[in-house]
Amino acid sequence: MSEDKNKQVSRRQFLNYTLTGVGGFMAAGMLAPMVRFAIDPVLQPEAGGDFVSAEIAEEDITTEPQRVTFKVEQVDAWYESTVEKVAWVYKQEDGSIIALDPTCTHLGCIVGWDSNEDHPDHFYCPCHGGLYTKDGVNVPNTPPTAPLSVYEQKIENGILYLGKSIPREEA
Amino acid sequence: MKWKKQDIEQYVKAKEYIDTAIIPLVPFSMGSTDDELTSLTYQNEVMDLFVDRVEREYKGRIFRLPSYTYTKSSNLENEMERLNSFYEEICKQPFKYVFYLTFDSKWKKFEKGLGGHLLWVPVMKDGDLNSEETQKLLVDQMEQVTDLIQTYWVE
Numbered sequence A: 001m002s003e004d005k006n007k008q009v010s011r012r013q014f015l016n017y018t019l020t021g022v023g024g025f026m027a028a029g030m031l032a033p034m035v036r037f038a039i040d041p042v043l044q045p046e047a048g049g050d051f052v053s054a055e056i057a058e059e060d061i062t063t064e065p066q067r068v069t070f071k072v073e074q075v076d077a078w079y080e081s082t083v084e085k086v087a088w089v090y091k092q093e094d095g096s097i098i099a100l101d102p103t104c105t106h107l108g109c110i111v112g113w114d115s116n117e118d119h120p121d122h123f124y125c126p127c128h129g130g131l132y133t134k135d136g137v138n139v140p141n142t143p144p145t146a147p148l149s150v151y152e153q154k155i156e157n158g159i160l161y162l163g164k165s166i167p168r169e170e171a
Numbered sequence B: 001m002k003w004k005k006q007d008i009e010q011y012v013k014a015k016e017y018i019d020t021a022i023i024p025l026v027p028f029s030m031g032s033t034d035d036e037l038t039s040l041t042y043q044n045e046v047m048d049l050f051v052d053r054v055e056r057e058y059k060g061r062i063f064r065l066p067s068y069t070y071t072k073s074s075n076l077e078n079e080m081e082r083l084n085s086f087y088e089e090i091c092k093q094p095f096k097y098v099f100y101l102t103f104d105s106k107w108k109k110f111e112k113g114l115g116g117h118l119l120w121v122p123v124m125k126d127g128d129l130n131s132e133e134t135q136k137l138l139v140d141q142m143e144q145v146t147d148l149i150q151t152y153w154v155e
C-alpha cells in the first residue's frame, strides 16, 4: 500500500509539473492538425431529424470499440444549449453496429473502454470502479446496477447517425 | 454534481459516493484597463467551460460548488481567511477532498495556509474559445487536472 502511495505521490508531482509547464504542450496543441474533417465534406456534421452524424463512416467501424463525439441541442428549462455527447461504437459478432452511451448507470460518470490496466477489454468507470463487459452489461459486485444505455442509430450514405440514448433493463 | 436542485436530489441520496468538491477561484474587477477586463472575462469563461467539463465527466464523484469570487486588487491574505471559512462550511458535508481550481498564480503563495488542495493551471490572456486549437488545449489540461485529482483518490 505504501509503495502504491509513493507511486501516486510521484505521479502527482509529475502531473503538477507538466500542468504548470504549459508552454511546451500549448505549442504542441496548436500544431495538432484536425485534417480529416477539414478536408472531407462527406464527414461534415449534418442534422437528419433527431439523428445526428457521428462523423464516422460505416467502413471505419471495427470490432474494437471506438470513441466518437457528436453534438446535440439540449433544452434545460428555457435555456437551450449545444452539448457534446460521446458514444463507443463497434461491430458486434453478427456484424451489426452498436453504439453505447458511456454514462455510468451508477451516478453518471463517463466510462472508458480498456482504460484501466487491471480490467482490460472492459468499460471502466473511474469514479467508483464500475465495470461493464464489452456489450455494456454491468459486472456484478461493482456499483452500477444496470447495463449502459444504447443509442438509436442508423446508417445513411455510409455514415453513422446517432439518436436518443435508450436505457436497458437490469441484466 | 452541480449546485442545482436536480443534482442535489441525487446527491442527498448518495453522499458517500460524491466525496470530492471543486471550487473555482475567480478574480473580478471593473476598475481595470479595457485589455485587462477582456482578459478577466475571457479567463472566467474558460474556467466555466473547464469545470463544466470536469463535472460532466466525473458527475458521480465530483461536486462543482459555486465559484469563489474576489476583487482582483484585494489582499489574498484576507481572502484566504474567508476562503477557509468556506472550507469549514463545505466540511459540514462528508467531502473527503476539496480542490480549488484557479488561473490566478497569486494563490500559490498562500497554498500552505489553505484547507483543501490548490490546483493552479496556467491560462492564456486572451484567445478564441471557438477555435479547435483552444478547445484541444483545454481538453488536454482538463485531463491533466483530473489525472491529478485521481492520484488523491487512490490513497
Ligand code: FES
Pocket (backbone or CB within 6 Å): A104, A105, A106, A107, A108, A109, A125, A126, A127, A128, A129, A130, A143, A144, B017, B060, B061
Ligand atoms: S458513477 Fe460509475 S461507478 Fe459510480
